[in-house]
Amino acid sequence: MGFIRSVVSAWAACSLGLASTTQGRHGSGESPTAPTIAVKNGSYTGISSPAYNQEFFLGMPYAQNASRFRQAVPLNSTWTGTHAATAYPPHCIGYGGDDDGYTLSEDCLYLNVVRPAGVAADAKLPVAVWIHGGGLYMGGSADKRYNLSFIVENSVQQGTPIIGVSLNYRLSAFGFISGKHALDAGLANIGFHDQRLALRWINENIAAFGGSPDKVSIWGESSGAESVSAQVLAYNGRDDGLFRGAMAESGFGGVLSRNPGNLNATAQNQAAFDDLVNRTSCAPTAGTAAAIDCLRAVAFEEINDVLTADAGTNPFVWTPAIDGDFIADYPYNQLRDGRFVQVPILIGSNSDEGTAKGSSIGANNTGGVSTDEEFRASIIEQFGLDGVLSSTTFPGSAASTPDEAAQLVDELMVLYPNIQAIGVPGLEKLPVIVAGDAVANSSGLQFRRASSLYGDNWMHYYRRRASLAWSAHGLPSWSYRFDVLVNGVSAQLGATHFEEVAFVFNNINGLGYATNPFANKSSSFTELSKTMSKAWINFVTAQDPNGKGKASLNLPGGATWPVYNATSGGGVGHNVVWQAGSSYIEPDTYRAEAIGWMINHGLDVFGS
Secondary structure, eight states: OOSSOOOOOOOOTTTTTOOOOOOOTTOTTOOOOOOEEEOSSOEEEOEEETTTTEEEEEEEESSSOOOTTSOOOOOOOOOSSEEEOBSOOOEESOOSGGGTTSOEESOOOEEEEEEETTOOTTOOEEEEEEEOOSTTTSOOTTOGGGOOHHHHHHHHHTTOOOEEEEEOOOOHHHHHOOSHHHHHTTOTTHHHHHHHHHHHHHHHHGGGGTEEEEEEEEEEETHHHHHHHHHHHHHHHOOOSSOSEEEEESOOSSOOOOSTTGGGOHHHHHHHHHHHHHTSTTGGGTTSTHHHHHHHHSOHHHHHHHHHHHHTTOGGGSOOOOOSSSSOSOHHHHHHHTOSOOOOEEEEEETTTTHHHHTTOSGGGOSOOOSHHHHHHHHHHHHTTTTTTTOTTSSSOTTSSHHHHHHHHHHHHHHSOSOGGGSSSOTTTSOOOOTTSHHHHHHOTTHHHHHHHHHIIIIIHHHHHHHHHHHHTTOOEEEEEEOOOOTTOOTTTOSOTTTTHHHHHTOTTOTTOSSOTTTTOOHHHHHHHHHHHHHHHHHHHHSOTTOOGGGOOOOGGGOOOOOOOTTSTTTOOEEEEEOTTTOEEEESOTTHHHHHHHHHTTTTTTOO
């Protein structure tokens, strides 16, 4: 989501994000031939990389140039000759640090393919499709941290080659405008529709690159993981044959909560829409269907000025919404009933997800939490437990009266006690917080307590709920907990949000990071990265992260990563805990009662 992400270094088209000291494998003096492929609409020429023995096809459109506040439509024209696919596309318009140094444009619906060199046209290689995160309000496929060359190179080295694909989708208001008029016009969840269209393009064209349309796995982190979840749940779980597996880091299992009430927050969605209209020259159309047409026609600068001004206060104001189509029902109901695409999944979260939020969340979003009274006030504010719960579209909310809301707050106060030894980050990462120290002054004495609660609500409960659903419906899933303090991240943040990404991508040189996560760390860090990258590759190639032969995962002690099974062995599933030099298997029981409370109240309190 970008709360703590490093500032991205500037992107240069000539580098393609592929800086490397690796010697060219074609030999000195040899000039590799640019690869050419033919898709359904025409031919593309890409780039040959001797350094990685790979070929890149960058910036290929998967839709017609999308008109603002309209659903994208497939390409409907062909061309003769050959188009260049040699530069990453601009990011879609966004509002956050993940866009620093990158070109932004409304014309942004493009994707990229990275494949091993020399792939035969009929190779039918497995395909990993990366969907970037960034809170649904920033980011793009050109981000150097998402360079697919390293993981593709690993796949070749272990004898199980894959093709990597990354894509853009519309963000912020351009991708997730909501409110009555947007819903009436069929404009909710534009960004998710963009992703779906990209997956259809891949299904129709990936064979031309030597990939198999029947061996596609979708993959994302944070709101990219939320996007993977959205595709698995889309259209009430309809299987369009677009993917056979899903991998999701920190965000799978529902629509991530951004506002009190989440998918019930229709009043907030409408207020955001009306506010945008009223702050542009479209103000005379406020409250009418004509507002949509006006926003489509108004100068981009007018909308951009409003969104830029709001980006620092609430970038999450533009959110997914139930539209009776793409999002047909609450994830709670779909997971319970098995109304999702029945594919294997590899999902997880980081031990200290909540530290990215716990330092700033207090009553009125300021100052953190130091007292029981402040903790209670922050719960009421963050979860809308004030007796009204923004649930006008969902009757029977558990917090429909002040007394019922107060009872829910009391229960959370008990489930998340002020005991530092059970909060996050753990005491092994950060010593006890005492009055007057730096953490207490910046984030409050009850920082660990708040971080546990908000991390569980933001990430952990969604993951466990999904793991339990897959187990209940007899489907294979693998779950992890990432527990590594990387270089450049403070002990206060611990194993926080986003930090596993460099490990999965095997980005050991820290490409795109202001601070290399692996610098000044032991070889156990790079070894862990290789192992995690291997697990993801194995899932793409064999739908099992354990692999076999040269591709075997080789966890410490000869352990295998168990399928998540909540019906045997004590009645709980198990996770692999990723640690540098000491990964292990654990029962999935951390904060069991508290997270169980959240799972039970996923619909009535959290609206997802």
